[in-house]
Amino acid sequence: MRMRLSIAAAGVLLLAGVGAAAAQDVIIAPEQETVIREYVEKQPLASVNIPGVELNIGSTLPDTVELHEVPDVEYRYVVVDDRTVIVDPGTRRIVKIIQ
Template sequence: MHKFAMMTTALLMSVGPSAMAQDTIVLPGEVRTYVLEQNTPSIQYEGEIIVGQPVPDVVEVYPIPDQPDYAYAIVNERRVIVNPKTHTIVQVLE
């Protein structure tokens, strides 16, 4: 049993912060609805859009009314929710 606990701990430590940063965030329904309804133009970007990473500087981030903790952008036709202070991607809406 001790060996199993050690193996589990080692496995969890090897996952790394990038994999753990991709946990799904439960957004308020109105945030998701608002972002899906917007006709904002998409920005084309050749890099990857990764949860937990900031959006590139070329991407304009738009505020969400009455939701100071969330903003959004549309990159490569994908809608992303970002932290408006850090521009870190919180979730990609599929």
Template sequence: MRSHVLSSALLLTLAAIPLAGCQTGAATGAAGGAVAGAVVGGPIGAAVGGVAGAAAGGILTAEESTRVRTYVVSQRRPSMQVTEEVVVGRPLPGRVRAYPIPSNVGLQNSYHYTVVNDQTVLVDPQTRQVVEIID
């Protein structure tokens, strides 16, 4: 059984190497999480690790994050202090104002941003859910 788990982990590792070289964000996180999960928990660990890795990988490329950060700094919005924990997947408190990111920043999707507890936060404008914490 142990050799089966190790061979599964090796197979997933070899499959993930090309993915890690050409993809960023959630895809790379998913591949890395799947490999780590397979080593620890076999095929079920690979599935769980892949989902967790995708969530941790983020949705912006490094270049997009830099463009968003540059834009946010140029806007000089004050940081809103909240006691609630700001977490990816949770909606922002209603009192926090989110601002649109213009299309000339070059993101593939339409997001809003805000600065909360001195962190730049990317927000889905329809649900107000935090989709990424940039800083």
């Protein structure tokens, strides 16, 4: 019985680690990051506060947070606590914090 619980626990930890690694494996091409930075400077947004959400790569933003498009870039952005946050629009997960 203990062996089964240990194996199950190890499996859960392994899957959790894979999920965390997948969230951090998103690589934004330097060209896209430059486009995003330039666009954000030209189209400034008011900073929002999202209580209860830590700004970390892999964190998920709630549906109540409006994500903004950058032309010709697959990701969206929002300014949270005066930091520009790049988000995968499909999962709403933070993929990069650039400011």
